[in-house]
Amino acid sequence: RKEVEQDPGPFNVPEGATVAFNCTYSNSASQSFFWYRQDCRKEPKLLMSVYSSGNEDGRFTAQLNRASQYISLLIRDSKLSDSATYLCAVDYTGFQKLVFGTGTRLLVSP
């Protein structure tokens, strides 16, 4: 079983749709959780950290479920510019050694 798993997609949604991604992790001792966005052939950019209480940043909401060992990302009112690959990352050590999932590809169409 992979340490961090994501559905590769692609998720094809129309503009304005709400879409949600999940990411499961295997190590129950995981300390920190993150969502990154990666555009084609570019570096990942931090979208948001994921806290136990959940957090929201504009159209983006992240949740952590420690009992079931998954994190989620919800995107509301999708824009064309949201088309990208969304990577989740988990830090098991507390020292920034990130383990990434393979990413979920999102395609938002007009």
Added chain:
Amino acid sequence: GAVVSQHPSWVICKSGTSVKIECRSLDFQATTMFWYRQFPKQSLMLMATSNEGSKATYEQGVEKDKFLINHASLTLSTLTVTSAHPEDSSFYICSAASGGSSYNEQFFGPGTRLTVL
């Protein structure tokens, strides 16, 4: 956010040659730098962690004699791929953080695409 640069952005080399990739933090002091590798359609895989002035810590399965890492200053780390072979062709990305805990955000460089012929 902070800026991290990488040089070169792409490189094509012949099998057997060595390639050096530089990673610089431009506007902050990076006590910790990380090197990742990403093969097509795969996730970023951490190769090694380097702290300024000390030896890098390599992840399991990464050959330290093949991937030489030097972190000589708080703004510069280098990765040298020695005797590169076609299977080393990949996207190499560095990241830098001002500290080693999870509270210190990692800032990623733009990556270096290595193609070994």
